[in-house]
Amino acid sequence: MCGIVGFTGTKDAAQTVYEGLKRLEYRGYDSAGVAVMSGGEINVVKKRGRVSGLGGEILGLHGNTGIGHTRWATHGEPSDINAHPHSSGRFTLVHNGIIENFAELKEKFFPNTAFVSQTDSEIIVRLIDKFFDGNALAAVAKVSALLKGSYALAVMCTGFEGIIVVKYKSPAVVGYGTDGNYIASDCPALAGLCKEISVLEDGDLAVITPSEVKFYGGDLKEIRRVKKRNHAISAALDLCGCPYYMLKEIRENAAAVKATVKAFSSVKKNLKAALVGVNRVIITGCGTAYNSGLIAKRYIESFAHIPAEAEIAGEFRYKNPVVGSGTAVIAVSQSGETADTVGAAELSKSLGAKVIAVTNAPYSALTRIADVVVPVEAGPEICVAATKSYTGQIAALYLTACLICGRDSSEINSLPELINSTVEHTDINSLAQICASANGVYFLGRDLDYAVAVEGSLKLKEITYIQSEGYPAGELKHGTLALIGEDKVAVVLITDKELAAKSENAVEQVLSRHGKVAVITNVAECAERLSGRVPVIPIPACSAELSPLLSAAAVQLLAYRTAIILKRDPDKPRNLAKSVTVE
Numbered sequence: 001m002c003g004i005v006g007f008t009g010t011k012d013a014a015q016t017v018y019e020g021l022k023r024l025e026y027r028g029y030d031s032a033g034v035a036v037m038s039g040g041e042i043n044v045v046k047k048r049g050r051v052s053g054l055g056g057e058i059l060g061l062h063g064n065t066g067i068g069h070t071r072w073a074t075h076g077e078p079s080d081i082n083a084h085p086h087s088s089g090r091f092t093l094v095h096n097g098i099i100e101n102f103a104e105l106k107e108k109f110f111p112n113t114a115f116v117s118q119t120d121s122e123i124i125v126r127l128i129d130k131f132f133d134g135n136a137l138a139a140v141a142k143v144s145a146l147l148k149g150s151y152a153l154a155v156m157c158t159g160f161e162g163i164i165v166v167k168y169k170s171p172a173v174v175g176y177g178t179d180g181n182y183i184a185s186d187c188p189a190l191a192g193l194c195k196e197i198s199v200l201e202d203g204d205l206a207v208i209t210p211s212e213v214k215f216y217g218g219d220l221k222e223i224r225r226v227k228k229r230n231h232a233i234s235a236a237l238d239l240c241g242c243p244y245y246m247l248k249e250i251r252e253n254a255a256a257v258k259a260t261v262k263a264f265s266s267v268k269k270n271l272k273a274a275l276v277g278v279n280r281v282i283i284t285g286c287g288t289a290y291n292s293g294l295i296a297k298r299y300i301e302s303f304a305h306i307p308a309e310a311e312i313a314g315e316f317r318y319k320n321p322v323v324g325s326g327t328a329v330i331a332v333s334q335s336g337e338t339a340d341t342v343g344a345a346e347l348s349k350s351l352g353a354k355v356i357a358v359t360n361a362p363y364s365a366l367t368r369i370a371d372v373v374v375p376v377e378a379g380p381e382i383c384v385a386a387t388k389s390y391t392g393q394i395a396a397l398y399l400t401a402c403l404i405c406g407r408d409s410s411e412i413n414s415l416p417e418l419i420n421s422t423v424e425h426t427d428i429n430s431l432a433q434i435c436a437s438a439n440g441v442y443f444l445g446r447d448l449d450y451a452v453a454v455e456g457s458l459k460l461k462e463i464t465y466i467q468s469e470g471y472p473a474g475e476l477k478h479g480t481l482a483l484i485g486e487d488k489v490a491v492v493l494i495t496d497k498e499l500a501a502k503s504e505n506a507v508e509q510v511l512s513r514h515g516k517v518a519v520i521t522n523v524a525e526c527a528e529r530l531s532g533r534v535p536v537i538p539i540p541a542c543s544a545e546l547s548p549l550l551s552a553a554a555v556q557l558l559a560y561r562t563a564i565i566l567k568r569d570p571d572k573p574r575n576l577a578k579s580v581t582v583e
């Protein structure tokens with residue numbers, strides 16, 4: 001959610017920052033900008049549109065210190081004016097986050113001043129310039145103390161060959177390169193550039209110059225932040241011959257599950273210890289991560305017979321939840337930085353719950369709150385729509401549920417091969433054609449199939465913009481059936497032999513109302529019964545409990561192919577961004 005990047009060193013800053021922004025574009029892509037110090041002066045190029053739109057113009061920026069921003073608009077429409085960096089007097093800055101009290105601050109300190117932009121960020125640079133009395137770091141610290149909300153800021157000051165950084169509830173890492181030092185919103189932006197990084201904590205300030213990095217607390221006393229290995233490698237950012245990251249990442253589902261299973265053994269002991277005495281489990285997250293929680297709830301209840309709930313983090317944290325010392329809260333997040341999920345984890349911890357983070361980001365905010373971190377080893381996920389992180393989460397949650405009750409989990413070792421087979425051999429193109437011309441697509445299923453149906457629907461709507469819902473197959477006749485007609489498609493997921501006949505009822509109900517129906521199944525009897533009557537998309541057979549790993553890949557492919565037919569960019573859907581660090 002907005003990407004920031006900065007460099008100060010011996011090479012060309014504009015090009016370095018530009019390349020960094022391209023890597024961070026999944027955090028927002030409605031406008032972009034770069035500022036570079038040249039001869040003591042700061043020059044800015046910024047524009048509405050994608051980072052590549054800056055191309056030619058940034059070649060005119062010459063210097064060795066620069067900052068950049070790729071925006072996901074919150075306050076103020078995407079426009080050249082609202083694009084970052086913002087400047088006032090001798091200062092120029094980029095901001096990731098939201099300043100909730102920007103209107104009060106403006107009223108208090110600049111009551112009669114017309115601001116240039118409609119952003120909540122301009123107030124910050126105006127205040128820094130106002131409070132500057134010769135010490136730029138002190139001015140940044142003073143202004144940070146006034147801000148409410150979330151911010152990662154990279155600030156440049158004319159005449160100072162370096163960058164001042166401050167962080168509160170938005171992520172920021174400093175990177176140590178051979179040709180200078182870096183700041184970025186996350187580690188993948190620094191892949192191949194920095195072997196070592198330091199993660200800023202809330203309230204930290206940092207001053208980065210070509211030769212050194214110093215950290216300070218809000219009181220301006222120097223503090224230490226450890227150097228950690230940057231696990232992100234630049235090869236992971238390669239498209240590997242795929243036209244889009246989404247396809248590449250769907251193809252990496254199997255590897256994500258395999259690596260997650262392998263990594264799980266290292267946390268078993270701590271996880272088991274953390275779960276002693278737990279008599280209730282809440283799984284929380286947002287979007288796709290919440291959808292993996294729908295699966296986890298079913299695993300935990302049916303395997304371990306422990307009451308489990310899946311809660312949307314943004315709802316859970318504001319509903320005065322009943323959470324106590326016998327509760328384990330499993331916070332699921334690909335990025336580990338989603339504001340609502342981090343907030344839900346913090347709240348749960350303050351209420352005495354054990355907090356378990358299931359995340360793909362080892363240095364994220366969520367990992368710093370959690371009692372135990374269960375790693376998802378999906379590798380960097382660049383496409384805004386989550387794919388391999390979802391299957392990685394399912395694997396981690398399956399293993400967690402098995403661990404709780406000592407259940408044999410060895411079947412999951414055979415899943416990577418079956419996932420690969422699903423991705424390589426599932427012929428989803430004709431169904432994608434049907435969906436592309438539909439006026440609404442309903443994903444239906446029961447139990448675990450319903451949980452995957454919700455995710456299938458999210459994937460389709462977010463990258464194709466087709467109206468879609470995920471619905472329990474049994475609920476169809478209680479309302480949604482009213483929407484079914486010739487222009488609608490129902491995709492029914494059937495992977496549980498015991499429930500197959502019940503879900504087939506939904507197929508019949510849609511057919512009787514002249515709706516179009518297709519079935520994704522690995523139940524042989526079901527495929528036999530329906531073949532010739534409706535399109536049947538077979539996926540490999542495995543137990544019902546692990547079938548979500550296969551049906552998930554199938555619905556991801558369906559969304560991808562439909563987006564391609566409709567000429568949508570699946571990697572950068574409209575209005576969205578990855579890593580939602582604002583509420």
Ligand code: F6R
Binds near residue numbers: 332
């Ligand atoms: C959907 C998608 C989002 C994220 C959600 C949570 O494809 O990617 O719904 O799942 O924003 O993000 P994380 O997992 O980073 O907390």
